Amino acid sequence: MHDLDVLKSGGYKGSGLVQLKLTCPLTEFPQEILELGDTLKQLDLSGTGLSSLPAGFGAALPNLKIAFFSDCKFKVFPKELATCPNLETVAFRTNGMEEIPEDAFPPRLRWLILTGNRIRSLPTSIGRCNRLQKCLLAGNQLRDLPDEMARCTKLGLLRLSSNCFETLPSWLFTLPELAFLSFAGNPCASPAVNGSRTAPGLASIPWANLEVQQTLGEGASGVICQGLWKQSPQYAEEVAIKLFRGAMTSDGNPADEMAAWLAAGAHESLITVLGRIHGHPDEDAVVGSEASQTFQGGIVMQLIPPHYTVLGQPPSLVTCTRDRFREDASLSVSCVLSMLTGIAGAAAHLHARGISHGDLYAHNILASSEDAHALLGDFGAATIYGHGSARNCGIEKLEVLAFAHLVEDMLGLVKEDQSASAQLQRELWNLHARCASPAVDARPSFDEVVEELEGLMGWRGMMRIPG
Known part of the structure; x- marks a missing residue:
């Protein structure tokens, strides 16, 4: 956290400052920030109440990559950000934002956070954001997405929960890299439409x-x-x-x-x-x-026993949509196979009930290497989508891609002698390739994934309960 008085007096000028964070109330943008453009890469003015940016913002801050303006008062997305040549991550969470003008997004946008606003539509120019990977739109008033957004073929994570969608665009289920989708709290995912209910026995x-x-x-x-x-x-x-x-x-x-x-x-x-x-x-x-x-x-x-630990760490601003892992993290290939078999079974179980987890990440999995067992949790992005809709298969196969990422991540933790497990690893990499097919319809269902993994385990149709 930095001091406004020091900024105003020029105390940060020439200091090589890379990150600047202010939390004090602001009635206008401090012009002194523009004097830090030679080095400034991350700017956080969240909670300051700011509502506009000055002309020349992008030209003065050519190295800016990350800009946070959450909990401010921007009613309109500032077009000044479009002039930032290297800006990749932008956050305007809970601003009361109502409008996004055409051509307002920066050209290198990767991560867009607009959660909890009053946005009714997105500009068609979002289709030019061909590097967009993560887009958080929950808690707005969207009824549809522009067809031009189908050009955002790098999009890997999309949050549409708590909007006004009666149907989802069909092109969503053709995006080759979309793996994490949530849309609970929309008319198309309402309990009345999809017959959601509490599981028996609770x-x-x-x-x-x-x-x-x-x-x-x-x-x-x-x-x-x-x-x-x-x-x-x-x-x-x-x-x-x-x-x-x-x-x-x-x-x-x-x-x-x-x-x-x-x-x-x-x-x-x-x-x-x-x-x-x-x-x-x-x-x-x-x-x-x-x-x-x-x-x-x-x-x-x-209550999960304490020897179960979180398998991965959430994505960073750099990795964007992919988890991180400790450098000393290690699993045997047999342990990887057992855990993947269980998680695929859990995903198949959920989709059989018309539920998409939406966040099938290692950081939402508790794992015990001594039991070779894993538990999937955290339903924060889950959607009860029900049955009978033509989109159901597409929803499942989007999540199969998330499982492919998990296969890749877990195989990356195998550090044992390759010769002892080379064939099994080849089989898992082959499964990964099918699950990660850019042709969404060509991916296997979770039932098919489970059948293949059980075959590699040497058993089929048996419920494995750890001791």
Whole structure:
């Protein structure tokens, strides 16, 4: 974080500053920022209340690659960004933005964040953003996308949740690199249309029967705590408790995430939901209070043993749509095969229920190398799309590409002697090639992927439950 007074006095000029972050309220753009153009690559003015950019912005900042203006007051996307020759990542989350003029996007745009605005349409000129890989549009008022966007053939991740889509463009399911799609909270994904329901067998768990203990994790959609589910005076089960709170995330609405968790059902490679919480004190909060605006329900899940760890790390500003891994991360090829078989089975299970996970990444997988077992979690980008629509097969085969990325990433963690596992690795690379086919229709279904992986495992149709 930097100081506005130091900036105004010229204290950063000539210092070789690469990143600048201001958080103080701003009524106008500080012109002194333009004097840092020789070196400045990242500018973060989020939360400052800024609403416009000066003429000459792009010419003065030719090296700028990343610009964050979230939680500001830009009602119109500033056309000045189109003059930034190297700008790749742009964020205007929660600005109340209503309009994007034609030709407003920078020419090298890779990552566009427009979550939580009031945008009704995108300009046709987005079709010229041929480097666009990640586009976050959840929480707007979009009814369709311009056909010209079909030219964005590098697009790998698209978030459309909580908009107004009654149908999705057919060309979405021809994009060769689109692997991560979410569109929950739209009319085309409504429970009434798709018949979504809670999976059978889930308990209704009174809040009074839960004892919340330490926090395990906290994200944009809520908080997960370890706790006890007191099922009788004599018996209590250790569980994980997730309370859904907050407003729109980059993936969508937390309420849609909870609905997907509840509809997912049981599978050996899914984190198991045990029940839905009722009787939480915030359920009866006065309308208009902070609690009633933020609390969106809760679920009780199995508590994962501590020897399970997150398989990967989320993408960075550099990797954009691809996960990262620790340099010392390592798996045997037999372990990779076992984990992939389980995750493919979980994905097949979800799509059989008309659910797309939407975020099939290593960073959403908990893995135990000692058990050769993996668990898929985090339904923040999941969509209940139902059955009977011509698009269903396309949705599944988009996610098959995400699985191909996972195969590639996990094979990259194999550091054992190649000769001992060369044939198995060749088989997995061949499967990867089919799952990553640029022709979406040519990719196998998850059922076909599971059948092939089970064949490589040497067993078929058997549910493998780790000890």
